[in-house]
Each structure stands twice: as structure tokens, then as C-alpha cells.
Amino acid sequence: MTTGQRRLRADAQVNHERVLEAAARAFAQEGADTSLKAIAKNAGVGIGTLYRRFPTREDLIEATYRRETERLAESAGELLGRLPPEDALRQWMEGFVGYVMTKNGMSEALPGILAAREGLRTHSRDLLCAAVDRLLRAAVAAGTVRDDVPAADVMMAAGGVALIASHESQRDLASRLLDLVMAGLRLTASLGPPPPRRPGTGSPPPSSS
Amino acid sequence: MTTGQRRLRADAQVNHERVLEAAARAFAQEGADTSLKAIAKNAGVGIGTLYRRFPTREDLIEATYRRETERLAESAGELLGRLPPEDALRQWMEGFVGYVMTKNGMSEALPGILAAREGLRTHSRDLLCAAVDRLLRAAVAAGTVRDDVPAADVMMAAGGVALIASHESQRDLASRLLDLVMAGLRLTASLGPPPPRRPGTGSPPPSSS
DNA sequence: ACTATAACCGGAGCCAGCTCCGGTTAAAGG
DNA sequence: CCTTTAACCGGAGCTGGCTCCGGTTATAGT
Known part of the structure; x- marks a missing residue:
């Protein structure tokens, strides 16, 4: 809804979605250097379609996330x-x-x-x-x-x-x-890197916040 | 592990040099994404030789510079x-x-x-x-x-x-x-981005931890 | 000088990124 | 419902990265 771009044709919109889904799956499983060809095939579209919608790999990554x-x-x-x-x-x-x-x-x-x-x-x-x-x-x-x-x-x-x-x-x-x-x-030169925290050695910080 | 690399065969050493020269020229003129094939050809060696000596593009860049x-x-x-x-x-x-x-x-x-x-x-x-x-x-x-x-x-x-x-x-x-x-x-919180010039000399000890 | 051998050379070949264009189809108008 | 048209689809194709292997050559030992 926030996308101000001109409305895509209905089929184009569907393909757009499917590519993004496939890309998300691929990036998560295969890593950053997945084959874009594979993503396209996996999404059921041709490679041309993928590149028209996401001219560069970065565009695809940005959209995916x-x-x-x-x-x-x-x-x-x-x-x-x-x-x-x-x-x-x-x-x-x-x-x-x-x-x-x-x-x-x-x-x-x-x-x-x-x-x-x-x-x-x-x-x-x-x-x-x-x-x-x-x-x-x-x-x-x-x-x-x-x-x-x-x-x-x-x-x-x-x-x-x-x-x-x-x-x-x-x-x-x-x-x-x-x-x-x-x-x-900081305005005041506070040296200690970690605030007043001293849990000891070994730091397993689960970032799940 | 302290053994230096084994001496290269004479011809290999020459090729090594020529590849680096060609790479330097290519990176300077063409940019970062020059064709490695072109570098090899320009150096008068096969692409295989280049890759044997510099397995990754990064290796070549590092060596070049x-x-x-x-x-x-x-x-x-x-x-x-x-x-x-x-x-x-x-x-x-x-x-x-x-x-x-x-x-x-x-x-x-x-x-x-x-x-x-x-x-x-x-x-x-x-x-x-x-x-x-x-x-x-x-x-x-x-x-x-x-x-x-x-x-x-x-x-x-x-x-x-x-x-x-x-x-x-x-x-x-x-x-x-x-x-x-x-x-x-800095120890002292000096705000101005350009350092205010404090060539203060001879104050040895930083504060105790 | 001659042979044996290990190291080196280089291109053929496979795969992926990216482009380009002819066929196809959704969408609007009669 | 039929026509028109503009947008879309998708793969053929070119290029470059990277690998693999058969032929070649420097070097050591006799």
C-alpha cells in the first residue's frame, strides 16, 4: 500500500510476490550467492522476469528484506x-x-x-x-x-x-x-566500554530481544 | 610452518611478475571488475596459470597492492x-x-x-x-x-x-x-571534530583503571 | 650428456550472471 | 463479444568466472 509505483498488471503482481518468496527461501538456505536462475525457476518465472523487476542483485536483496x-x-x-x-x-x-x-x-x-x-x-x-x-x-x-x-x-x-x-x-x-x-x-568521556555490567567471562548474548 | 615458500621454478617466477604487472595496469584502467581472462591474456599466460597462483580475486588484489x-x-x-x-x-x-x-x-x-x-x-x-x-x-x-x-x-x-x-x-x-x-x-571528551590542538607534552600515567 | 620426474603451462569446458527480443496476454474501448 | 495495444513473459545467447587435465619443460641425479 505504501508503494507509490504505478499499478502492475495482475499477473505481474503475482509474479512479483512469488519471486520475493522464492528469494527469501533461497537466501536463507543457500546463502548470499544463490543462483538467481534457480530463484527464478523456483518461483515459476523466467529469468528475464526476475531481472526486469529487480535489475540488480542488490535490488532483490533489498526488496526481500x-x-x-x-x-x-x-x-x-x-x-x-x-x-x-x-x-x-x-x-x-x-x-x-x-x-x-x-x-x-x-x-x-x-x-x-x-x-x-x-x-x-x-x-x-x-x-x-x-x-x-x-x-x-x-x-x-x-x-x-x-x-x-x-x-x-x-x-x-x-x-x-x-x-x-x-x-x-x-x-x-x-x-x-x-x-x-x-x-x-558521549559528551562525558566515559571509558568503560560495557556500562555497569559485569557478568563475568564467557558472553553468550542471545540477541533475541 | 616457518619454512618460506619453496622457490618457484624460474619460468613460474617470471610469469608471476608479469601477471602482477598486468593486474596493476588493468585495475588502474578498467576498475575493480576487470576480466581476469583479459589480465591473463595481457600478461601472456593462460587463465589456468593465473588461477593457480591467485586462487581468488582477492588474492590477486592483495598481491597487486x-x-x-x-x-x-x-x-x-x-x-x-x-x-x-x-x-x-x-x-x-x-x-x-x-x-x-x-x-x-x-x-x-x-x-x-x-x-x-x-x-x-x-x-x-x-x-x-x-x-x-x-x-x-x-x-x-x-x-x-x-x-x-x-x-x-x-x-x-x-x-x-x-x-x-x-x-x-x-x-x-x-x-x-x-x-x-x-x-x-580520546581520554578527554573534546567535541569539535577538528582537534583543538593540544600538543601537551609529558603527562605519563593515565588514570588508574 | 642423458634420463626420470615433478612442477608448470594453458586452454577446453562447465556454469552463472545478465541482456535482448519475439511471442503472449491482460485490460480498455467499440 | 471482438479488436486493439501496451505491457508482460521467458528463454536463447553472449560473456566472464573458475576447474580440470593432457602436454611441456626445468631441474636433479647418474
């Missing part, structure tokens, strides 16, 4: 509701990184999504940016965070962390880098 | 010689990011290089990490920078900045993100 991206963006509100703004921001970025690392192919497409100024991929980018903006403003208002860093920059920082940690999925590295980002955002 | 990577790593010393440690670190990272953005294909191969624990690409990674370590230690010794952030993390942070800014080569974004990283590294 769009729903979940929206959910991620929406989670900002929920976090703000139950955590202090600064913690909410930190938590959201952690979630963002985990999201990128989890969804196969996402790290592949992320640069294109975050940098998107041309094309249609702007949608995901704007959603994420708005979420960061909301979190950041709240933290700034709380007085613990600098007010001279644009939300877009914070988003890019989180994206950079996600990208560099995505390889070999180094979750703990990502966490430390996010600590660094937060330290850079 | 190895010389320049070494130069970049060495530049740390020179920077330390003419700038306060903190500025040297910042400057080096700026150089690193510019390097990645300039060399075609580098951003493609960077994650593999920085994450390398398997394989032979460890060389470049270790060099860069050593350079960062040197700069970081100097800055810590000068007393303006935290001592609880591993050099590897700082390197990864710079890598993340390079990656996320590499798309569309957003140099100013990279610069701002490096400001953020530096702010996160």
Missing part, C-alpha cells in the same frame, strides 16, 4: 519506551548489526542501500535513518550525547561496523566497535 | 616524526581510507584482508596492524588517548570507515567518521 527492515526501524520506538535514550541507541545499533550479520546477503547490499541517493532503494535507507534520528535526538535531549553529529553519520558508522564485522561474523568485535562509537558520541 | 600497502604501513614512522602522536594517528587513518578509496578493487578485498586468519593474506593485515599499534602506543604514551582499545580494533574501525565511505567515494563522510573514532579514543 524490506519487511524486516521496517520492523527493525520500528523497534526504535519500543526500545525508547523501556530504556534510557543512550542505552536504547546503543541497543538498536547492536540489533542493526546483528540483523545485517544474520540475513544472508545483507552485508553485500548494505553499501548500496545506505549510499542510495539514486534509484528506489532510498526507502530502506530513509527508514533506518529516521530511526537513528529519533534515537539520537532523544539521547541528545537527555543531555548525555553530543548534538553535533548528524543522524546519517551515526547510521553510516553503524553500517561500517556491520560491514567490517560481517566477515566471519565477529560479533564481539562489532560490540567493541559500537562501544567505541558510543564513546565518541 | 602489496608493495603500496607496505609503503602505507611504513608511513606511520614518518608521520610520528613530524606530528604529535594523536595527529599522526588521525592522519594515518585518513591516508588509509584514501588509499582504499583510490585503489580500485581494494574495498572489495579489504574485508578478506583484515579478517584474514587463514591463508596467506595475513601479511598485509599484520603490517597494517603493526602500523596502527605503533601510532596508538605513541598516542597512549602521550597521554591523550585511552589505553584499553586494542590496535586491531582501531584498524578494524578504520577499515569500517573505509568500507562504508568507499561507495560513491564520500571522502567528507569518511573524514567525519574518523573524527568520531578519534573522539571515542
Whole structure:
């Protein structure tokens, strides 16, 4: 409903759906480098149809995960509701990184999504940016965070962390880098990376929040 | 395992050189996605030879730029010689990011290089990490920078900045993100992105943990 | 100098990404 | 219901990445 594009012909719309479903299945099972031919066949359409609708692999990836991206963006509100703004921001970025690392192919497409100024991929980018903006403003208002860093920059920082940690999925590295980002955002130089948390060694953080 | 690689046969060594030369030319002219077939033909070898020597595209990229990577790593010393440690670190990272953005294909191969624990690409990674370590230690010794952030993390942070800014080569974004990283590294919360110049000398001990 | 052998060379071949175009069909108008 | 037309479908086909193997050649030992 939010799609403002011109109405597709009925059959085209059906095919569109089927491709996305097949893509979701394929990315989840086969990984990021699945054969697009296979996706097309699996969806019962020709390869030409797939490419007409999703000119690049990134377009397909972005569309496949769009729903979940929206959910991620929406989670900002929920976090703000139950955590202090600064913690909410930190938590959201952690979630963002985990999201990128989890969804196969996402790290592949992320640069294109975050940098998107041309094309249609702007949608995901704007959603994420708005979420960061909301979190950041709240933290700034709380007085613990600098007010001279644009939300877009914070988003890019989180994206950079996600990208560099995505390889070999180094979750703990990502966490430390996010600590660094937060330290850079804070007004007061607070050194300790983990807040007042000291559960001990061995960190199995199930991100299911 | 400390055994150096076995000497190549004379002809193999020549071919190795020629491939690297052709690759350097191709990457510079055609961009990151040059045809490897073309490189092989241009070097006067078969495609099989190229792939035997450089199993993946990343291997070829890493080898092609190895010389320049070494130069970049060495530049740390020179920077330390003419700038306060903190500025040297910042400057080096700026150089690193510019390097990645300039060399075609580098951003493609960077994650593999920085994450390398398997394989032979460890060389470049270790060099860069050593350079960062040197700069970081100097800055810590000068007393303006935290001592609880591993050099590897700082390197990864710079890598993340390079990656996320590499798309569309957003140099100013990279610069701002490096400001953020530096702010996160500093002991004193200095807000202004461009460092306010504090060549303070001789304050040895950081605060007790 | 000659032979044995291990390493090397290089292209044929398979597979996937991506493009292009002729046939087909939904949708609107008479 | 029939015609028109514009949009859609899908695969043939070209290109490039990557593998595999038979022929060739440097190098060591006699």
C-alpha cells in the first residue's frame, strides 16, 4: 500500500510476490550467492522476469528484506519506551548489526542501500535513518550525547561496523566497535566500554530481544 | 610452518611478475571488475596459470597492492616524526581510507584482508596492524588517548570507515567518521571534530583503571 | 650428456550472471 | 463479444568466472 509505483498488471503482481518468496527461501538456505536462475525457476518465472523487476542483485536483496527492515526501524520506538535514550541507541545499533550479520546477503547490499541517493532503494535507507534520528535526538535531549553529529553519520558508522564485522561474523568485535562509537558520541568521556555490567567471562548474548 | 615458500621454478617466477604487472595496469584502467581472462591474456599466460597462483580475486588484489600497502604501513614512522602522536594517528587513518578509496578493487578485498586468519593474506593485515599499534602506543604514551582499545580494533574501525565511505567515494563522510573514532579514543571528551590542538607534552600515567 | 620426474603451462569446458527480443496476454474501448 | 495495444513473459545467447587435465619443460641425479 505504501508503494507509490504505478499499478502492475495482475499477473505481474503475482509474479512479483512469488519471486520475493522464492528469494527469501533461497537466501536463507543457500546463502548470499544463490543462483538467481534457480530463484527464478523456483518461483515459476523466467529469468528475464526476475531481472526486469529487480535489475540488480542488490535490488532483490533489498526488496526481500524490506519487511524486516521496517520492523527493525520500528523497534526504535519500543526500545525508547523501556530504556534510557543512550542505552536504547546503543541497543538498536547492536540489533542493526546483528540483523545485517544474520540475513544472508545483507552485508553485500548494505553499501548500496545506505549510499542510495539514486534509484528506489532510498526507502530502506530513509527508514533506518529516521530511526537513528529519533534515537539520537532523544539521547541528545537527555543531555548525555553530543548534538553535533548528524543522524546519517551515526547510521553510516553503524553500517561500517556491520560491514567490517560481517566477515566471519565477529560479533564481539562489532560490540567493541559500537562501544567505541558510543564513546565518541558521549559528551562525558566515559571509558568503560560495557556500562555497569559485569557478568563475568564467557558472553553468550542471545540477541533475541 | 616457518619454512618460506619453496622457490618457484624460474619460468613460474617470471610469469608471476608479469601477471602482477598486468593486474596493476588493468585495475588502474578498467576498475575493480576487470576480466581476469583479459589480465591473463595481457600478461601472456593462460587463465589456468593465473588461477593457480591467485586462487581468488582477492588474492590477486592483495598481491597487486602489496608493495603500496607496505609503503602505507611504513608511513606511520614518518608521520610520528613530524606530528604529535594523536595527529599522526588521525592522519594515518585518513591516508588509509584514501588509499582504499583510490585503489580500485581494494574495498572489495579489504574485508578478506583484515579478517584474514587463514591463508596467506595475513601479511598485509599484520603490517597494517603493526602500523596502527605503533601510532596508538605513541598516542597512549602521550597521554591523550585511552589505553584499553586494542590496535586491531582501531584498524578494524578504520577499515569500517573505509568500507562504508568507499561507495560513491564520500571522502567528507569518511573524514567525519574518523573524527568520531578519534573522539571515542580520546581520554578527554573534546567535541569539535577538528582537534583543538593540544600538543601537551609529558603527562605519563593515565588514570588508574 | 642423458634420463626420470615433478612442477608448470594453458586452454577446453562447465556454469552463472545478465541482456535482448519475439511471442503472449491482460485490460480498455467499440 | 471482438479488436486493439501496451505491457508482460521467458528463454536463447553472449560473456566472464573458475576447474580440470593432457602436454611441456626445468631441474636433479647418474
